[in-house]
Amino acid sequence: MKTRAAVLRKSPVERPYANTRPLSIETVDLDPPGPDELLVRIGAAGLCHSDLSVINGDRPRSVPMALGHEAAGTVEAVGSSVRDIAPGDRVVMSFMPSCGHCPPCAEGRPALCIPGAEANGKGTLLSGERRLRCDAVPVHHHLGVSAFADYAVVSRHSAVRIEADLPMVEAALFGCAVLTGVGAVVNTCQVKPGQSVAVVGLGGVGLAAVLGAIAAGAERVVAVDLSEDKLKLALQLGATDAFLAGDPDVAEKIREATRGGVDHAVEAAGSVRAFELAYRITRRGGLTASAGLAHPSSQIAIPAVSLVAEERTIRGSYMGSCVPSRDIPRFIALHRRGKLPVDRLLSSTGPLEEINEAFDLLDQGRVIRHVITF
Numbered sequence: 001m002k003t004r005a006a007v008l009r010k011s012p013v014e015r016p017y018a019n020t021r022p023l024s025i026e027t028v029d030l031d032p033p034g035p036d037e038l039l040v041r042i043g044a045a046g047l048c049h050s051d052l053s054v055i056n057g058d059r060p061r062s063v064p065m066a067l068g069h070e071a072a073g074t075v076e077a078v079g080s081s082v083r084d085i086a087p088g089d090r091v092v093m094s095f096m097p098s099c100g101h102c103p104p105c106a107e108g109r110p111a112l113c114i115p116g117a118e119a120n121g122k123g124t125l126l127s128g129e130r131r132l133r134c135d136a137v138p139v140h141h142h143l144g145v146s147a148f149a150d151y152a153v154v155s156r157h158s159a160v161r162i163e164a165d166l167p168m169v170e171a172a173l174f175g176c177a178v179l180t181g182v183g184a185v186v187n188t189c190q191v192k193p194g195q196s197v198a199v200v201g202l203g204g205v206g207l208a209a210v211l212g213a214i215a216a217g218a219e220r221v222v223a224v225d226l227s228e229d230k231l232k233l234a235l236q237l238g239a240t241d242a243f244l245a246g247d248p249d250v251a252e253k254i255r256e257a258t259r260g261g262v263d264h265a266v267e268a269a270g271s272v273r274a275f276e277l278a279y280r281i282t283r284r285g286g287l288t289a290s291a292g293l294a295h296p297s298s299q300i301a302i303p304a305v306s307l308v309a310e311e312r313t314i315r316g317s318y319m320g321s322c323v324p325s326r327d328i329p330r331f332i333a334l335h336r337r338g339k340l341p342v343d344r345l346l347s348s349t350g351p352l353e354e355i356n357e358a359f360d361l362l363d364q365g366r367v368i369r370h371v372i373t374f
């Protein structure tokens with residue numbers, strides 16, 4: 001069949017994207033789903049910084065590539081071996097397919113699936129296939145999803161079935177921003193009621209972490225960003241303290257305000273500077289989690305002795321250390337009870353044709369989540 005898709009043909013691309021138009025809306029061929037795959041009609045797809053990083057070269061990927069990985073849709077058709085999902089079901093996409101059998105999958109850590117990471121690195125589905133083509137040339141899938149499109153073929157292991165009554169624009173956010181941000185707090189850090197949490201970097205991921213920290217019962221929730229507007233929004237969402245990251249004394253101010261630093265600091269900016277700040281504001285014995293994705297050449301420098309003498313923990317957080325089939329329904333249930341108001345992360349919606357302009361807004365920090373609707 002044919003579908004429209006937003007295709008990136010070279011990387012990096014200069015800003016502003018409204019002029020350079022890195023994504024072209026093309027009509028491409030989409031093959032039918034393989035045995036363990038689904039054809040999904042996309043309902044909504046959010047713009048995440050990880051898509052932006054493919055465009056600006058911070059995350060080098062093979063082109064041509066159809067972008068978009070934070071999405072929800074309706075299943076139109078299923079492959080011959082799919083038994084537990086049927087046409088008409090509503091699904092949220094997860095951006096790391098999990099095989100269920102490799103060592104990390106076997107120990108309950110599907111975010112680290114080895115075949116899943118290989119497929120994502122190569123721009124294929126978990127099956128190793130590409131289902132998209134343009135003039136007979138294969139188009140790579142982004143993170144097994146490629147959701148800036150009317151239709152997508154995805155692995156069954158890239159989708160989680162949800163109830164049908166959640167609006168698509170909200171459902172989409174659970175696929176990346178919420179899974180990553182809330183998961184970083186509840187799974188990676190395992191924040192306990194009464195503890196203190198700082199979040200450095202307040203985009204969709206970081207603000208979801210703020211919401212997660214509040215839901216987890218954190219006593220202090222410290223929001224840190226370079227932008228005043230992001231701090232204001234974090235305070236409106238329930239953060240207890242807010243600090244500008246650009247202030248040269250910010251680390252000392254946060255350490256003083258929290259009497260020696262926070263129990264958990266989550267970096268959600270994708271920059272080494274942000275990570276180093278997160279480390280400096282973590283208390284003795286505390287945990288610093290890194291969820292941002294910096295350029296692959298980036299190196300982190302920390303005072304070595306502090307790690308030992310202060311018994312610090314540094315932990316990476318990919319996909320919020322989540323099990324998507326467990327955590328997406330769990331986070332949606334919290335949302336329904338009013339404990340996780342993720343709709344507050346939704347800044348704007350728009351059509352696929354305006355996606356380049358929308359990436360400028362994300363790049364300039366003028367939206368939290370902009371969601372493409374179909």
Ligand SMILES: NC(=O)c1ccc[n+]([C@@H]2O[C@H](COP(=O)([O-])OP(=O)(O)OC[C@H]3O[C@@H](n4cnc5c(N)ncnc54)[C@H](O)[C@@H]3O)[C@@H](O)[C@H]2O)c1
Nearest residue numbers: 049050201203204205225245269270274291292293318319
């Ligand atoms: N670990 C994962 O599984 C995962 C999943 C999704 C996104 N990510 C990554 O997480 C990061 C955040 O994604 P997003 O979509 O929320 O991005 P975003 O662009 O919406 O937000 C990033 C925020 O970080 C702030 N920031 C930048 N440098 C900073 C600094 N030095 N100190 C403090 N704040 C700073 C920006 O002002 C902005 O508000 C990106 O690097 C993205 O690639 C990781």
Ligand SMILES: [Zn+2]
Nearest residue numbers: 048050070176
């Ligand atoms: Zn993402």
Ligand SMILES: [Zn+2]
Nearest residue numbers: 099102105113
């Ligand atoms: Zn696996």
